[in-house]
Each structure stands twice: as structure tokens, then as C-alpha cells.
């Protein structure tokens with residue numbers, strides 16, 4: 001099959017960017033989207049033009065490295081699918097495909113389709129963990145966790161940190177990412193001790209880097225792991241309670 | 255040449271680790287703050303080590319070429335992690351896990367290391383659970399287990415089909431907690447390109463910032479490599495695209511011995527390549543073999559769709575040849591059997607490059623609901639890639655390079671032959687012998703990082719109290735930094751006509767043909783003449799565009815492929831010299847009458863540790879003899 005690509009090219013954060021059109025002919029429908037970009041790059045180098053920079057690694061939808069806007073949609077047309085899992089058979093022969101980087105204030109551009117997502121690490125650093133030093137854990141079966149609770153916590157923990165939620169959000173908010181980690185840890189009994197402080201700190205850092213959530217719901221649609229926006233509701237509820245709970249805890253020490 | 259001293263503690267097997275822990279020197283908290291450790295890699299091994307050393311109070315610098323620690327290749331592990339918890343009362347114990355792992359490795363690993371691994375497996379599950387890793391649970395709320403490739407007890411803990419992801423996130427979160435407290439400094443998108451050694455000790459590394467291109471020096475009291483495996487030497491493998499050998503290869507060139515480099519694992523259940531553009535192969539979890547039945551048509555050229563081939567015309571070759579284990583035989587055996595039927599022209603699929611993995615019987619027996627519960631995410635993944643529905647048509651699978659048992663030689667303390675340089679996780683050779691059992695790499699990576707290295711590294715660091723790290727303006731750093739810079743500029747200046755990926759693909763083909771599932775002296779000799787020829791072309795005909803002062807992904811790959819070339823030669827030499835068949839290493843000349851591997855315990859019950867001589871095709875070897883006091887060497891039989 002043949003496709004026409006319009007790809008965002010930009011040398012670096014300070015340089016101007018623009019779309020460039022490339023004709024990519026004689027590719028196979030069985031290829032993945034990234035394999036198609038590999039072929040484009042192979043051809044560009046042979047013609048003496050710089051290849052297109054894009055992030056990727058596992059190519060099986062789990063590491064969260066990949067991610068571009070394809071025809072205006074984060075990770076492209078197939079629901080619940082990361083860019084690396086998308087195959088060319090999803091596009092009609094002869095299509096024009098527009099490829100852009102994630103665009104969000106919280107994700108500064110690095111080059112071409114590559115952005116800097118390190119603000120996500122800052123959010124995790126603020127409290128996205130359970131404080132347990134190596135060696136101090138009790139036997140794993142000491143605390144039973146109801147299966148439904150464990151399963152729901154897992155649904156949230158499935159987040160791959162790709163940033164599609166932010167890219168899809170008209171406000172560039174990172175609520176789904178943050179809520180997924182808060183939901184995962186706050187649901188589990190092991191995470192209860194730090195529930196209120198975790199919520200308050202993570203939300204604080206999130207708001208420092210990212211826009212505000214106004215419940216558009218675009219994030220859920222873009223998420224390659226189909227994480228539910230119910231977790232955002234949980235986060236908001238926990239945040240309110242945290243404000244009270246943390247104050248009450250503080251009051252005890254007055 | 256450095257002498258190989260494995261430093262295995264005296265005493266009975268069961269007490270070795272306990273008494274060793276008591277005998278190692280400790281460092282008091284005030285001194286820990288003054289000791290610096292560099293850790294390269296943030297996979298399970300690196301992240302768990304960095305978090306644990308940070309908690310202990312050391313000053314840790316951790317490096318990864320990824321944009322965040324959470325993207326390390328460990329994230330992709332699917333099936334599970336072993337531990338001898340015996341929660342299910344089915345006869346498991348530390349001793350049994352030890353025994354299964356030694357036997358599974360075809361008696362080419364150290365008893366003491368493997369026993370320790372089985373012992374600390376218990377702590378790993380406790381630690382991960384406390385961190386919030388959402389392992390699968392039963393309705394009573396307790397942890398669930400399943401049995402996994404080649405084991406007769408259910409000792410595998412799992413988190414849906416994403417066990418590696420969840421364990422890595424646990425370790426990553428623990429690491430980020432230390433980053434917050436400033437015990438750990440995190441360097442992302444920074445690649446280690448060389449090791450610095452002074453007076454025989456590892457004192458630092460030289461790195462390149464992948465965004466700005468800046469080459470920098472870092473010094474520490476000790477350096478830990480947790481940089482993963484090198485199965486990407488085959489180009490097509492199940493590993494993440496960026497996984498590479500550079501860190502361990504550069505350490506090897508600076509004096510660290512590389513052990514058993516030819517021991518590679520070819521995983522039996524991967525999706526076959528679909529065309530010549532294939533960029534990587536996707537693993538289908540081995541757990542599928544618990545319920546799927548593997549078969550091919552009995553007659554070559556039988557082009558009927560699978561559902562129209564009657565039972566009588568099907569060959570369930572694993573069940574036929576290995577009645578006791580059937581579809582659950584160890585990975586190396588299942589892989590070779592698949593290669594044999596495909597080579598005999600019985601392969602299925604458009605390119606005739608696969609075998610069927612069929613769930614029809616299991617669906618009838620258990621009902622579709624149960625199959626969905628067990629495998630739905632895997633079936634969906636298969637469907638996404640192939641556009642075929644495994645609920646309706648059998649899956650097609652074929653073996654693919656997956657894991658490398660070989661790696662840097664380490665002693666019982668996980669120290670390499672360079673004092674002060676440690677290797678943990680897949681980067682070392684330690685525990686899996688000639689074949690790794692399913693669900694034991696996650697166990698080993700976390701054992702090394704959480705529970706072994708934090709003890710053993712203290713013993714070395716205790717000897718360096720009151721010595722500041724060697725300053726980075728020391729003359730030892732200069733020449734290394736210059737070499738790194740020359741190498742980077744060299745790729746850009748070659749100005750040839752072929753891309754890096756072209757060379758990588760060609761190298762991979764040679765390796766798969768001659769140093770893959772089946773090897774022979776003749777084939778290895780051929781590889782040892784083809785690889786240097788291709789390598790010469792690489793040096794003169796490579797084309798890398800752009801500059802070194804920007805994000806330049808082709809430039810990054812050029813350095814990695816360069817090192818793969820030299821490693822490939824060493825792998826072939828090692829495979830040629832090991833004149834026996836064991837585990838994943840199958841030499842055609844050494845097989846029984848019915849085609850099974852023929853081990854030679856008199857000649858080859860040893861570890862081959864190779865040293866760099868300056869000529870990649872002529873390395874020198876030292877053997878570490880393996881002593882078996884607790885298990886009898888038997889022929890592995892799955893019949």
C-alpha cells in the first residue's frame with residue numbers, strides 16, 4: 001500500500017517547526033505504524049535527509065515510550081491501542097496521515113516527535129509510592145486484600161505513563177495519570193497510612209506542571225489502557241477529604 | 255590474567271548465605287553518607303538496588319538512557335515471578351526451587367548462588383506486596399499462584415499478564431522516593447559509553463547526554479552495571495529495541511571477564527515474523543502452554559485451514575516425544591522441537607514459519623469463560639498483531655531470541671573481575687546456567703538488587719572509608735573521555751552508504767543461522783569469517799547523518815551495533831569451544847541417537863570466562879570449575 005505522511009519536523013525547542021510531506025510507497029499492510037516510520041527513516045537517510053526522531057522501545061504497548069498524534073488523535077484511531085501496536089491495515093490505501101508530537105505545556109518539545117515527559121516523574125516523586133524500606137515487609141499473606149479491591153487497584157495500576165491523556169486534554173491536564181496512581185495506592189490496605197498526605201502532595205505537584213481538569217473526558221478515550229475517569233472522581237473526593245484529614249491530623253499535634 | 259575466585263563461603267549449603275552475611279564488614283551510617291555508588295540501569299535490578307542503597311544512606315547516582323526509569327525493558331515481562339512460598343501446600347520448598355533451577359540450567363550454574371536465590375525469593379514477594387504490587391489474588395483475598403514452564407508445583411506469582419510492569423513500577427516508585435529524599439540522583443537520557451579503571455579498580459564512568467550530546471565524567475567508590483541482556487545481537491528478538499550490550503562490552507574491554515556468552519535462550523512461544531520489515535518479535539506468554547496444545551500437520555504441503563485438518567493428520571509432536579511433560583517441556587526443548595518440524599517443511603502460516611498453539615480442546619473442556627479469564631489480554635494482543643482471532647483459529651507461534659544467560663562473570667558477591675565493578679540482573683551470568691526457567695529472571699534481578707548487593711557491596715566499600723572518590727579531573731579519566739569522543743565523531747565521519755539498521759539486520763541473520771538454536775563447528779567457523787567481513791564494511795560504509803550535539807537516535811544505535819559486532823564474535827568463539835550440548839546451547843555434533851542434547855560433564859562442567867586481548871576473534875579463556883556437592887548430575891529428561 002501507499003500513504004502520504006505529513007510529519008512535524010522541528011530541530012529543537014528553540015527552532016521553528018513545520019509540517020513536511022513524505023510519500024511512503026510500497027509498504028505492507030501487516031506492518032506496524034512504527035515499522036512504517038522505520039521504513040521512512042531508512043529511505044530518508046538513503047536520500048541524505050535527517051531521519052524523523054520518535055520515542056519507542058518495547059513496541060508492544062507496555063513501556064509507554066511511544067506516542068504521537070495521528071490525524072489529531074493521541075495514539076491514532078484504534079481504541080485502547082498505543083502507537084506501537086497500531087498496524088497499517090487500519091488505514092485505507094492511499095490515505096494521508098498527519099503525525100505530530102504530543103502538544104502540551106507540561107511536555108516541552110525535544111525534537112520532531114519527541115517530548116520531555118519528566119514532569120510525570122516529579123508527580124510520582126511527590127508521593128506515588130508506599131514508604132516501605134527494603135527488608136521491612138511482613139509476610140505477603142498477612143494482609144488479605146479482597147479480590148475486587150485488588151482488581152480495581154490493578155485497573156488503575158495498568159497506566160503506562162505515555163502521556164496520551166495530557167495530549168488529548170484540551171486543557172493539557174494530567175488528572176488521569178495522577179488519579180490512576182493515587183487510585184492504585186489509595187485503594188490497597190498497604191497504601192492507607194499515607195492516603196491523605198499522598199493525595200495532597202501529588203495533586204499539588206500535578207497542578208504546578210499541568211492544566212486544570214474540567215471533565216472533558218477526552219483522556220479516557222485516548223488512554224491505551226482504557227483507564228476509567230472514575231479514578232479522577234475518586235481522586236477529587238480523596239483530595240477534599242485529605243484537606244480536612246490532614247488538617248485534623250495536624251491539629252492533634254498542636 | 256586475573257585469577258577467578260568465586261569466593262563461595264564455606265559450610266553447608268543451607269548456611270552459606272546466612273554465615274556470609276554475618277562475616278561481611280558493615281559500614282556505619284555516618285560513613286555511608288560519604289560513599290558514592292554509580293548504578294547504570296533502572297530495570298528491576300538497577301531500580302531495586304538504587305532504592306535499597308539509597309535507603310541505607312549511600313550517595314547513589316543512577317543512570318538510564320530512557321526518558322524515565324520506568325521504561326526499562328523489565329516492564330515487558332509478562333508471565334510471573336517464582337518464589338518458594340509453598341502457599342499452596344503442593345510440596346514446594348527452598349530446596350525444591352533450588353533443585354529445579356539447577357536442573358533447569360542443565361548443571362552449568364553454581365550451587366551456592368542458586369540456593370541463595372531460592373532463599374531470598376521469599377522476601378521478594380513480601381517486599382513487592384508491601385509496596386502495593388497488585389499480584390493476582392484468590393476470592394479469600396490471599397495470593398494466587400500458577401505453575402509455569404517446566405515446574406511441577408504452582409510457585410509463580412503473577413499480576414495479570416503484566417508482572418514485570420507491576421514489579422518494575424514498585425521498584426521505580428521506591429527509587430523515586432529516594433530521589434525525593436536526595437539520597438539518589440537520577441540521570442535520565444544519559445548513556446554510559448565507557449568505564450574508567452584506575453590502579454585496577456573501577457572508579458567511574460564516561461557518559462553521553464542523549465539530548466545535548468555532551469560527554470561527561472562521573473566518579474564513585476563503586477560502579478554497578480544493571481544494564482540487562484544482549485539478545486538484540488540477533489536483531490530480531492523479544493527484547494525492547496534499545497536493549498544492548500555496550501555497558502558490559504565496554505567493561506569487558508576494560509578488563510572484566512565475560513562468562514558463557516554463547517548461552518542464549520530462544521523462547522518457544524513468539525509470534526512469527528510477518529514480512530521483511532519486521533522490527534521485533536512479540537512474546538506470547540509461556541503460560542499459554544498450560545492449556546494450549548502444540549501441533550503441525552503430519553504431511554508437508556498440507557495447506558488445509560487448521561480446523562479442517564482431522565486429528566489423524568495432526569502431529570502433536572511435544573506430547574508424542576515427551577509424554578511426561580507434553581506441551582510443558584523446558585523452553586530449549588520446545589524451541590528445538592519447533593525448529594525441527596519447521597525445517598522439515600511442516601511449518602504453518604503464510605510464510606510456513608510457525609507451528610499451531612491450539613485452544614480448541616481447552617475451550618471445550620473448561621468453557622470459553624475460563625479461557626477468557628486466563629488469557630484474554632494475550633489473545634487480544636495476538637489478535638491486534640495478526641488480525642486473527644485465537645478463539646476461532648489456533649495461534650501460530652515460533653521461537654525467538656529472548657534472554658541471555660551469559661554476561662559479566664561475577665563472584666558470590668556479584669563483583670566482576672575488576673574490583674569495585676559489580677554486575678546484577680541479566681547483565682551478569684550468575685544463576686541460570688545454560689537455560690533459564692520461566693519466571694526466574696524477575697526473581698534474580700530483584701534478589702540481586704534488593705537483597706544481595708546491598709549486603710555484599712558494603713564489604714567492599716568498608717575498605718574505602720576516609721578515601722574520597724577519585725576526582726574527575728584525575729588523569730585516568732582523560733584518555734577514556736577522548737576515546738568516547740573519537741568513537742562518536744568516527745560514526746558521523748564515516749560517510750558511507752548503508753544505515754545502521756541495515757548492518758544490524760545482516761549481523762542478526764548471521765547470528766541466527768549459525769549461533770542460534772542449533773550450532774555446529776562448521777557453521778560457527780563460517781560466522782567467524784562472515785562477521786569480521788561485515789564489520790569491516792560497517793567501519794567504512796556506515797552512514798549516520800546529523801551531528802553529535804543533538805538528539806541523534808541513529809548515532810546512538812551506531813555505537814550499540816558496533817559493540818554487538820565484537821560481542822557476536824566472542825559468542826561464536828565460545829559456542830565453538832564448548833564441544834557439548836547443554837541447555838540452550840545445542841551443538842549438532844553432540845546429540846543422542848534420538849536427537850536430544852548430549853552433555854559432557856567431564857569436559858565441560860565449568861564456566862568459560864573470557865578476557866579481552868585486543869583482538870575480538872582471539873580472546874583468552876579461564877575456566878571456573880563447577881562443583882556439585884548437593885545434587886547429582888543427571889540427564890535432563892522430560893520424557
Ligand SMILES: Cc1cc2nc3c(=O)[nH]c(=O)nc-3n(C[C@H](O)[C@H](O)[C@H](O)COP(=O)(O)OP(=O)(O)OC[C@H]3O[C@@H](n4cnc5c(N)ncnc54)[C@H](O)[C@@H]3O)c2cc1C
Nearest residue numbers: 295296297298299328333334446482679680693694695696
Ligand atoms: C517479553 C519478555 C517477557 C519476559 N517475561 C518474563 C517473565 O514472565 N518472568 C521472568 O522472570 N522474566 C521474564 N523476562 C525476562 C526479564 O524481563 C528480564 O531478564 C529482566 O527484566 C531484566 O532486568 P534487568 O534489570 O537486568 O535489565 P533491564 O530491565 O533490561 O534494564 C536495563 C536498564 O539498563 C539501562 N541501560 C542499559 N545500558 C545502558 C547504558 N549504556 N547507559 C545507561 N543506561 C543503560 C536501560 O535504560 C535500563 O534501564 C521477559 C523478557 C521479555 C523480553
Ligand code: FES
Nearest residue numbers: 057059064066084
Ligand atoms: S513502544 Fe513501548 S508502549 Fe509503545
